[in-house]
Amino acid sequence: MSAAEPGLTVALVGNPNTGKSTLFNALTGLRQRVGNYPGVTVARKSGQCDCGDGTKVELIDLPGLYSLSAASPDEQVVIDALSGHLADDRRPDAVVVVIDATNLLRNLFLASQLSELNLPVVLVLNQADVAAEQGLKINTELLSRRLGGIPVVLTSAWKGEGISAVRRAIGEALRARVRMPAVEWPPLVEEALADVAAGVAADIGRAPGRADVERLLFDSTTSVGQRLGWAAPRRDVVIRAARDKVRRAGYNPLAAEPLIHYERLRKLLEGVVQGGGNRTGGSAAVDQVLLHRVLGPVVFAGIMLGMFAAVFWLAKFPMQWISGGVDALKLGVAPLLDGMPMLQSLVTDGMIGGVGAFLAFLPQILILFLFVSILEDSGYMARAAFIMDRLFSWCGLNGKSFVPLLSGFACAIPGILSTRTIEDPKARLATAFAVPFMSCSARFPVYALMCAAFIGPLYGPGWESVVMVGMHCVGLLFAVPTAFVLTRFVLKVKPQPFVLELPRYQMPKPRDVLWRMWQNAAEFVSRAGTVIFAITIIVWALSYFPRDPAVEQRIRATAVGVAPAVVDAQVQSAYVEQSWMGRFGKSVQPIFDPCGFDWKITVGVLASFPAREVIVSTLGVTYSVGEGAEADSKHLQQVMRDAKWTEGPRVGTPIFSLAAILALMVFFALCSQCGPTVATLAQETGGWKWAAISFVYMTALAWLMAVAVYQGVSRLA
Amino acid sequence: MTPLSQLLPGQYGKLTSLNPERSVDQRLMALGLLPGMVLKLVRKAPLGDPLAIEFAGQVVSLRLTEAQTIIIDVAADCPIQRPRPQA
Ligand SMILES: Nc1nc2c(ncn2[C@@H]2O[C@H](COP(=O)(O)OP(=O)(O)OP(=O)(O)O)[C@@H](O)[C@H]2O)c(=O)[nH]1
Ligand SMILES: [Mg+2]
Numbered sequence: 134m135s136a137a138e139p140g141l142t143v144a145l146v147g148n149p150n151t152g153k154s155t156l157f158n159a160l161t162g163l164r165q166r167v168g169n170y171p172g173v174t175v176a177r178k179s180g181q182c183d184c185g186d187g188t189k190v191e192l193i194d195l196p197g198l199y200s201l202s203a204a205s206p207d208e209q210v211v212i213d214a215l216s217g218h219l220a221d222d223r224r225p226d227a228v229v230v231v232i233d234a235t236n237l238l239r240n241l242f243l244a245s246q247l248s249e250l251n252l253p254v255v256l257v258l259n260q261a262d263v264a265a266e267q268g269l270k271i272n273t274e275l276l277s278r279r280l281g282g283i284p285v286v287l288t289s290a291w292k293g294e295g296i297s298a299v300r301r302a303i304g305e306a307l308r309a310r311v312r313m314p315a316v317e318w319p320p321l322v323e324e325a326l327a328d329v330a331a332g333v334a335a336d337i338g339r340a341p342g343r344a345d346v347e348r349l350l351f352d353s354t355t356s357v358g359q360r361l362g363w364a365a366p367r368r369d370v371v372i373r374a375a376r377d378k379v380r381r382a383g384y385n386p387l388a389a390e391p392l393i394h395y396e397r398l399r400k401l402l403e404g405v406v407q408g409g410g411n412r413t414g415g416s417a418a419v420d421q422v423l424l425h426r427v428l429g430p431v432v433f434a435g436i437m438l439g440m441f442a443a444v445f446w447l448a449k450f451p452m453q454w455i456s457g458g459v460d461a462l463k464l465g466v467a468p469l470l471d472g473m474p475m476l477q478s479l480v481t482d483g484m485i486g487g488v489g490a491f492l493a494f495l496p497q498i499l500i501l502f503l504f505v506s507i508l509e510d511s512g513y514m515a516r517a518a519f520i521m522d523r524l525f526s527w528c529g530l531n532g533k534s535f536v537p538l539l540s541g542f543a544c545a546i547p548g549i550l551s552t553r554t555i556e557d558p559k560a561r562l563a564t565a566f567a568v569p570f571m572s573c574s575a576r577f578p579v580y581a582l583m584c585a586a587f588i589g590p591l592y593g594p595g596w597e598s599v600v601m602v603g604m605h606c607v608g609l610l611f612a613v614p615t616a617f618v619l620t621r622f623v624l625k626v627k628p629q630p631f632v633l634e635l636p637r638y639q640m641p642k643p644r645d646v647l648w649r650m651w652q653n654a655a656e657f658v659s660r661a662g663t664v665i666f667a668i669t670i671i672v673w674a675l676s677y678f679p680r681d682p683a684v685e686q687r688i689r690a691t692a693v694g695v696a697p698a699v700v701d702a703q704v705q706s707a708y709v710e711q712s713w714m715g716r717f718g719k720s721v722q723p724i725f726d727p728c729g730f731d732w733k734i735t736v737g738v739l740a741s742f743p744a745r746e747v748i749v750s751t752l753g754v755t756y757s758v759g760e761g762a763e764a765d766s767k768h769l770q771q772v773m774r775d776a777k778w779t780e781g782p783r784v785g786t787p788i789f790s791l792a793a794i795l796a797l798m799v800f801f802a803l804c805s806q807c808g809p810t811v812a813t814l815a816q817e818t819g820g821w822k823w824a825a826i827s828f829v830y831m832t833a834l835a836w837l838m839a840v841a842v843y844q845g846v847s848r849l850a
Numbered sequence: 851m852t853p854l855s856q857l858l859p860g861q862y863g864k865l866t867s868l869n870p871e872r873s874v875d876q877r878l879m880a881l882g883l884l885p886g887m888v889l890k891l892v893r894k895a896p897l898g899d900p901l902a903i904e905f906a907g908q909v910v911s912l913r914l915t916e917a918q919t920i921i922i923d924v925a926a927d928c929p930i931q932r933p934r935p936q937a
Contacts, residue, residue: 200880236907239882353871387870391879416909417892420902429896519911523897532900532911556873630874630916631900634881635909 142191142223143182143303144214146247147231148240149173149197150636152259156231156290157194160299165194166652167645168509170536171634172197172554175207177214184304185297193225196553199239200391201246201344202352206561207553215250216344227253227306229299234264234271234287237406238398245394248313249344253306254283256313257299262289263637269409276405281314291642315343316397321382322389325375326350332371333363350375351390416512416637423516433520436513440504444497445601451496459489475677483673486753488666494581494746498574498657499650501543506649510641515633522631528613529620531555531629534564538612541571542605543653545810549817559624562818563616566827569810570612572605572802575746579801580604582749583794586770591791600798607802611834664743669750672740675714684708709733714740728800728839729793729847731778738800745806792846796839804835852924854891854903855917862890863924865905874916882906889922 145153149171158164161180166173174196182192195214196207217224228247232240237258244256258264258271277285284302288295318326326343329350333341341349341361348357349372358368376386384392422428463481470477508514514536522532533555541548548568555561580601589597620626685704692700709715718736725735737751756772776788805811805828815824851866865887868875883889883905892902892909899914912920 199877202876202880239906239908242880242882353876354873385870387876388879388884391882392884395882395884420893420909424893424895424902426896519895519900519902520897522911522913523895523899526899526913628913628915630877631911631913632874632877632881633911635902635911 140189140191141226141307142179142193143227143229143307144193144195144225145229145231146195146211146215146243147197148199148233148243149634151197151231151233151240152290153197153231154194156229156257156259156288156296156299157192159290159293159296161192164648164652166649168506168514168649169512169636169639170509170514171636172207172533172536172551173509175210175550175553177210182303183300184307185300186304188304188307190226190303190307198243200243202348202355205554205556206558215247215252216342224250225252227255227303227310229255229257229303231257231259234258234261235267235269235409237271237402238395241398241402242391242394244313245316245398246344246347246390248315249347251312251315251343253310254280254313255299255302255306256280256283256285257295257302258285258287259290261287261295262292264409267409270407272405272407276402279401279405281311283311283313316394318393319382319384321378322384322393325378325382328375328378329371332367332375333361336364336367337362347390350379351386353387416635419638420516420635423513424519429520433517436508440501441602441605443504444500445598448496448500452493455493455495456489459485459493462489475680478677479670479673482753483670484666486750488662488669488750492658494574494578495654495657497577498543499654501574502650502653503646505540505543506646507641510639510645512636512638515635518633519635526629526631528617529626529629530560530564530567530616531631533631533633534560534567537564537568538571541568541573544573544575545569545571545807546813549810549813552817555629557626557629559626560620560629562823563620563624563626565814565817566619566823567612567616569805569807569814569827569831570608570615570803572608573807575744575807576604576801578746578749580798582752582770583798586773587789587791587794590774604798604802607799611803611838615830665747665750668740668743668747672714672736672747672751675717676709676712676736678712680708681711684711725836726781727843728796728836729788729790729843730797731776731788733776734788734793734797741801741806743806743808745801745804748801790847791850792843795846796843799842800835800839802835803831803838805831852922853918854889854901854912854920854922855914857891857922857924859891859893861924861928862888863922863928865889865920866923867921869919872916872919874912875920878910878912878920881908881910888925 145157147153150169150173152167154165154167154174157178157180158167160182163178163180165178174194176196178194180192180194181189183189193214195211198208198211201212215225215228228250230244230247232244244254247254256276258273264271271287273285273287277283284305286295286298286302288299290296326346330341330343330346333346333349345357345361348355349363349368358365379386379389382389423432463485466485467477467481470480508517517539518532518535521535525531525534534552536554537548537551539548540551545568548571549565552561552565552568555564584597584600588600684707688704688707689700692703710719714736715732718732718739721739722730722732722735725738730738733752733756737748740751741748752773756776773789774787778784778786778788811824811828814827815821818824852863857863865883865885867885868878868883870876870879887905890904892904894901900911901914901917902909903912904910
């Protein structure tokens with residue numbers, strides 16, 4: 134306990150997908166992400182909750198779990214929060230166990246285990262609306278009485294029904310501190326538990342908690358021993374003897390816990406639930422089609438195709454409006470700053486141009502998340518994982534890798550975070566390693582610019598879409614062998630179990646779907662306003678300064694009889710060339726020369742390491758700096774098409790040849806150019822080692838492949 | 851006594867034994883899959899693996915290899931009574 138008297142905390146616990154986050158949102162007025170997939174919440178989140186009488190408690194939303202014998206990192210989060218043995222944590226003052234009212238028996242197993250924590254408990258039977266639909270009648274009074282008088286509340290969190298009763302129940306639990314009676318172990322098992330407790334106390338000098346003792350006795354793989362500092366040889370002797378005692382009681386020690394708890398619960402639930410017939414009927418009929426041997430994969434492929442088609446083509450129109458708006462804004466603002474060329478350049482090229490180019494991709498993000506949230510909330514995502522598991526198992530992963538990888542197409546960060554539902558740390562690492570290869574929405578601007586500027590005009594819109602789709606597959610093409618080698622030869626991942634609950638189907642809730650879209654859009658826009666904005670301005674400044682008037686004078690003095698427009702252009706490019714950025718780019722360019730990148734592209738590539746989408750605005754700046762209002766995106770495409778090599782063996786040929794364009798896109802498809810992703814990887818894999826490996830591997834691979842593509846295509850063409 | 855992996859879709863029966871040493875089976879036990887419980891093989895995934903099994907009002911996925919050591923006493927009134935001969 135910390136010295137300063139903190140407020141009361143109450144934790145929400147329960148099986149996955151029971152509605153904990155929905156209830157949390159209803160109680161706190163916050164908006165945590167919810168979804169119909171076991172494993173939506175992967176970290177603890179807290180908020181303030183009013184107990185109905187003005188007292189405020191801190192409410193903690195936790196990931197779902199089926200049992201206290203933690204297997205995956207998201208489950209470990211719960212165990213840590215409940216036992217309060219993390220440095221900055223206290224044990225909660227009470228727990229609210231959220232239970233799916235349509236499956237009391239299974240859900241109560243966790244509650245029954247939790248009773249050993251000796252904390253006040255509120256039992257919330259959620260999804261009462263579904264239970265009623267299924268014709269289930271639950272006698273909450275009887276249940277409460279059998280559970281020692283703890284408050285039992287029936288709710289429909291989604292509809293907001295029963296929320297104030299939950300508030301009152303939390304208040305009551307904190308006042309009356311009624312606990313749920315613990316399970317009665319058979320005498321020999323009880324003795325075995327006492328033996329383990331005595332063994333721990335003798336060796337480490339303090340009595341362990343009851344819940345810890347149970348983990349030590351019943352779990353074959355538990356980290357409790359390490360945490361308590363109870364060392365191996367002594368520990369193993371004590372535990373082996375205790376398990377022998379459990380065996381004498383007639384139980385397999387590793388099966389004793391669920392057997393005894395379920396036996397207790399079956400008796401406890403007698404007469405509590407009435408009615409209810411076919412609980413999985415409706416979903417089974419839908420699965421008949423969606424998981425059908427032939428129809429299933431067809432529907433799956435159709436959904437994926439439809440999703441990407443919508444992202445590419447539907448988003449085109451709003452994207453054009455945004456670009457149009459950005460160009461109009463530039464034209465409108467530029468005259469206001471006439472006479473202040475530096476400020477004019479900063480505002481139009483740097484700020485409006487750079488951020489505008491980035492914002493144009495907002496519609497795609499919205500459409501992608503529309504699909505992802507509908508798939509998830511309907512219950513299809515778990516089926517997709519079920520269909521894909523076989524393919525993933527081939528490279529040592531499992532179906533649970535599907536959700537992280539699919540999320541990776543939007544953004545690698547949520548993708549990496551959602552690997553927490555994968556139990557095996559190595560399989561989890563391999564998945565997290567593969568996620569940044571997925572073609573995230575930040576790569577889209579690069580492909581879109583190259584396709585719009587070159588592929589479309591030169592080869593027609595058909596090829597434009599082929600290249601677009603192809604580029605989205607490049608990452609996947611390299612991710613699969615990478616994962617294969619990593620799991621088979623480097624990490625040596627054992628074949629993964631795949632136990633995933635297939636939740637019942639439901640109508641996606643527009644409120645949740647829209648909220649999810651809004652959250653992601655807001656995050657994207659705030660990135661545009663902060664990181665992207667800052668990098669854009671830095672790039673602008675580095676390519677604008679130093680601005681020595683002598684450069685201009687020299688050119689104007691020698692250019693006699695040349696058209697003024699041509700002189701202006703010469704002046705601009707001379708300025709860029711001798712700017713800090715130009716000098717730096719030129720000195721690094723030899724590294725990228727085999728990929729066919731000139732120093733301006735090199736500058737773009739280097740500036741994009743913190744965030745890859747910066748390339749679009751950087752090219753905008755380096756290719757059109759100082760041109761003020763005329764520098765709209767069409768203009769940029771024109772300037773890029775006209776750009777020619779001015780020195781070296783390729784002098785006079787276009788810089789953006791087909792080979793160079795493809796090499797550039799392949800480079801961006803594979804390169805690790807996202808600061809936040811690298812940081813997330815480090816955080817989730819417990820250190821910088823794998824983040825560094827990922828960065829070096831992806832960047833080296835990108836360079837190699839870009840060289841291969843450039844050399845190959847330029848020989849062929 | 852038939853391994854779950856050899857059941858045909860739609861067949862069901864009582865669980866007679868599983869392997870508590872294995873973490874998969876420990877998970878299933880936590881979900882309520884204990885000896886005596888009726889278990890149904892709902893379907894196989896389109897590629898033949900994994901399986902979808904139903905017990906205690908829930909549908910859960912499970913890989914074929916994991917199903918090999920889960921032994922079922924197939925009910926006599928199953929729609930298809932004869933398990934597929936071993937390959
Ligand atoms: N019909 C109905 N659906 C609900 C209710 N409460 C939650 N849901 C839905 O159940 C699904 C799961 O809700 P979440 O709040 O994400 O569940 P969770 O317990 O936080 O899940 P995890 O974070 O994965 O452990 C969502 O699709 C919700 O919309 C309810 O009272 N009635
Ligand atoms: Mg949640």
